[in-house]
Amino acid sequence: MKKNLGNKKEQGIARILIYPEKKKYIGVCxxxxxxxxxxxxxxxxxxxKEATRGYIINAWKNKLDDSLLxxxxxxxxxxxxxxxxxxxxxxxxxxxxxxxxxxxASSLFSLPISDFMGSRDLCMNNC
Numbered sequence: 611m612k613k614n615l616g617n618k619k620e621q622g623i624a625r626i627l628i629y630p631e632k633k634k635y636i637g638v639c640x641x642x643x644x645x646x647x648x649x650x651x652x653x654x655x656x657x658x659k660e661a662t663r664g665y666i667i668n669a670w671k672n673k674l675d676d677s678l679l680x681x682x683x684x685x686x687x688x689x690x691x692x693x694x695x696x697x698x699x700x701x702x703x704x705x706x707x708x709x710x711x712x713x714x715a716s717s718l719f720s721l722p723i724s725d726f727m728g729s730r731d732l733c734m735n736n737c
Contacts, residue, residue, distance in 0.1 A: 617641060617679035619670045622723040624662050627691050628654050629716035639665075640691060643681040651717070663726040679723070694718050 616622060625640040628651055637646040637658030644661045648654035669678050682688070694716045 617723060618676045619666070619679065619723070622679055623720045624666070624723060624726070625691070625718070625720045626655075626658055626662065627687060627694070627716065627718050628658070629690055629694070630712055637661075638683050638687045640683045640687060641681075642666075642679065643683045645683070645687075655717075659721075662721075666723055666726045690716065691718065 617624075622641075624642065627638045627640055629636055629638075630651075635648050635651045635654035637648065637654040638644070639658055639662045642662060642665050644658065644665060646654060646657040646661055648657050666679070668674070669676075690713070693713045695718070697713050697716075698718075
């Protein structure tokens, strides 16, 4: 499992995993230990992005320690991340059939921390 230990307020990556669980979707920011639950995949994506954005902005505005940007999610989420990463990498059809439907319906994306740091967000109290 590749855990990012180099996130800083000025730079870094927020890895986000979206996966179905029962009749809901779970959104997890793997690098900040943020978890959101929603009725749809799109809603889960929006909620986890917004929670991640707020977390980063709070760390920046309050000059909090960069270690808060390196709080890793629980092991169970990293296992789903690993399974999904293997699923993406698999090219052999027989091996794809062994992947669970949950993993096949998952999504994974990475966003640069700088993407969350738009000037509108940073000027709220200082402009």
